[in-house]
Amino acid sequence: DIQLTQSPSSLSASVGDRVTITCRASQFISIYLNWYQQKPGKAPKVLIYAASSLQSGVPSRFSGSGSGTDFTLTISSLQPEDFATYYCQQSYSTPPYTFGRGTKVEIK
Amino acid sequence: QVQLLQSGAEVKKPGASVKVSCKASGYTFTAHYIHWVRQAPGQGLEWMGWISPNSGGTNYAQKFQGRVTMTRDASVSTAYMELSGLISDDTAVYFCARRTVGPAGGVFWLDPWGQGTLITVSS
Numbered sequence: 001d002i003q004l005t006q007s008p009s010s011l012s013a014s015v016g017d018r019v020t021i022t023c024r025a026s027q028f029i030s031i032y033l034n035w036y037q038q039k040p041g042k043a044p045k046v047l048i049y050a051a052s053s054l055q056s057g058v059p060s061r062f063s064g065s066g067s068g069t070d071f072t073l074t075i076s077s078l079q080p081e082d083f084a085t086y087y088c089q090q091s092y093s094t095p096p097y098t099f100g101r102g103t104k105v106e107i108k
Numbered sequence: 109q110v111q112l113l114q115s116g117a118e119v120k121k122p123g124a125s126v127k128v129s130c131k132a133s134g135y136t137f138t139a140h141y142i143h144w145v146r147q148a149p150g151q152g153l154e155w156m157g158w159i160s161p162n163s164g165g166t167n168y169a170q171k172f173q174g175r176v177t178m179t180r181d182a183s184v185s186t187a188y189m190e191l192s193g194l195i196s197d198d199t200a201v202y203f204c205a206r207r208t209v210g211p212a213g214g215v216f217w218l219d220p221w222g223q224g225t226l227i228t229v230s231s
Contacts (some may be wrong), residue, residue: 043221
């Protein structure tokens with residue numbers, strides 16, 4: 001199975017900060033990498049698909065990059081509504097379509 | 109709008125089975141796979157498997173093989189996930205999610221998701 005390692009597992013940041021979360025795959029997954037945001041008590045919501053494509057309706061301060069095994073989610077200017085947990089997920093080849101363990105973004 | 113509506117929370121005893129439903133609306137049910145993902149309290153997301161609402165074909169994570177059954181009833185645009193032999197570690201929120209495929213095929217993502225169904229396993 002493909003393992004996804006997210007880092008950091010948590011971070012504290014202030015409104016307006018630039019935030020970067022990384023996701024490393026245990027093997028080549030091309031661009032088959034998605035990013036989700038989850039707020040407490042809610043279902044996850046897709047932000048970025050295929051490594052760098054912004055989902056419709058998602059603010060442009062979110063961006064994704066990477067291919068192969070190393071990927072990054074960037075929030076250019078953190079807003080109050082962005083405090084949440086972020087997960088990467090790979091959709092490469094055959095199942096299981098694993099998730100990273102999540103990165104919790106908290107208020108500093 | 110595209111929406112997935114799941115059945116309500118349940119409490120089950122160890123060894124029992126549970127069946128969660130996921131009713132789709134706002135799109136052609138048979139055109140998109142449904143995936144199931146669970147989340148134990150305070151933990152991350154765990155992919156369980158998918159079902160093709162068109163063919164009924166399924167693919168389960170090895171961890172759940174033999175205990176999970178995913179079915180669908182296209183006449184009511186509803187997918188189901190049944191988990192048997194419940195243990196306390198199965199206590200979790202169970203989500204269904206629609207697979208959306210990119211224009212060139214290949215890449216897919218899960219959107220939207222159902223609201224989640226809390227299954228509590230307790231004696």
